Amino acid sequence: MSNQQPGWFPDPSDAKKMRWWDGNEWAVHVSRDGAVWEEPLVAKTIGLKRRSRWVWVLLALGLLVAVALLSPLVALVALVVLVTGIVGISKGSGTWLRLKSRRTAIGVTAGAALVFLMAGSVSAAMVPGETGAPTAVETAQSAEARSEATPRRTSTPTPTPVTTSREEVVTEVIPFERSTVEDANIARGETTISVSGQDGERTITYVVTVVDGVETGRELKSDVETVAPVTEVTTVGTYDAPPEPAPPAEPTCDSNYADACVPIASDVDCAWGSGNGPAYFDGVAKVVGRDIYGLDRDGDGLACER
Incomplete structure (x- = not known):
């Protein structure tokens, strides 16, 4: 896709996803069902695995050549690998070979057995008449016997959890309520607490479940009001006292005169006269008492008559 324009195309490692092609190489951005995230291309990892397999093949060919040239030393190395592989397979451990899977361990062990047989055959051909060397089968059997003689680690039984239950009683306070009543016998604005x-x-009461000393559940068993709250009552006065009577108005007319209002003052003169007041009377009034201002000059009982 070296000449392909940038865009979304099926992922070469997973056709269910779409991967972004930037025009030169695959990017780390992938998409599926509208979601976009970053994910390295798996195809590179697959290529590395394939190259590692070819490395193993080349190592095997090189080992065959070494068997032909250095059969005693190769046989010793193959024997060590064979014994270690058998022990690792029987115990399910990686040993010093650091094999990642059981299939790989079985393959390496089988290869070591094959190399050991070939090296033994080459050594026997080069040194005729020499007997007493252990065969591959005997070596494998002795390795298996040593493996069986090795004590195996037994799994510790899982203890059964201990479950208990207990009752827990909790006491809570119920706050009292407040109410207000009116009383017409108490003056407005005054309050008193009557109750x-x-x-x-x-x-x-709760039922608490405990597993191995740790609380795991709590269930309500009962909720009882043991003491009833007492409502507080506040009395508010609503009595309004009647207003006080207004003081009597001071008279503005002198009672010594009738039929007209002669003002009350330190001195009153007729409005048409030449007196200097300070108050003046404009009209004619009847003298019914004493003529304290001297308004009836002719004594006929009429004040300020012309």
Whole structure:
């Protein structure tokens, strides 16, 4: 795809996903069902695995050549690998070979057995008449016997969890409520507490489940009001006292004169006269008492008559 324009194309490692091609190489951005994320291309890892397999093949060919040239030393190395592989397979451990899977361990062990047989055959051909060397089968059997003689680690039985239950009682306070009543016998603005409030009490019982000393559950068993709360009552006065009577108005007309209002002052003169006041009377009034201002000059009983 070296000449392909940038865009989304099926992922070469997984056709269910789309991968971004930037025009030169595959990018790390992948997409599926509208979601986009970053994911390295798996195809590179697969290529590395394939190259590692070819390395193993080349090593095997080189080992065959070494068997032909250095059969005693190769036989010794193959024997060590064979014994270690058998022990690793029987125990299920990686040993010093660091084999990642059981299949790989079996393959390496089988290859070591084959190399050991070939090296033994080459050594026997080069040194005729020499007997007493252990065969590959005997070596494998002795390795298996040593493996069986090795004590194996036994698994520790899982202890059975201990489950218990207990009751737990909790006491809670019930706050009292407040109410207000009106009283027409108490002056407005005055208040008094006629009934004092008192908190109540409730008792709650739980069933608690405990597993190995740790609380795992809590269930309500009962909720009882053991003491009832007392509502606080506040009395508010609503009585309004009647207003006080207004003081009598001071008279503005002198009672010594009638039929007209002669003002009350330190001195009153007729409005048409030459007096200097400070108050003046404009009209004619009847003298019914004493003529304290001297308004009836002719004594006929009429004040300020012309």
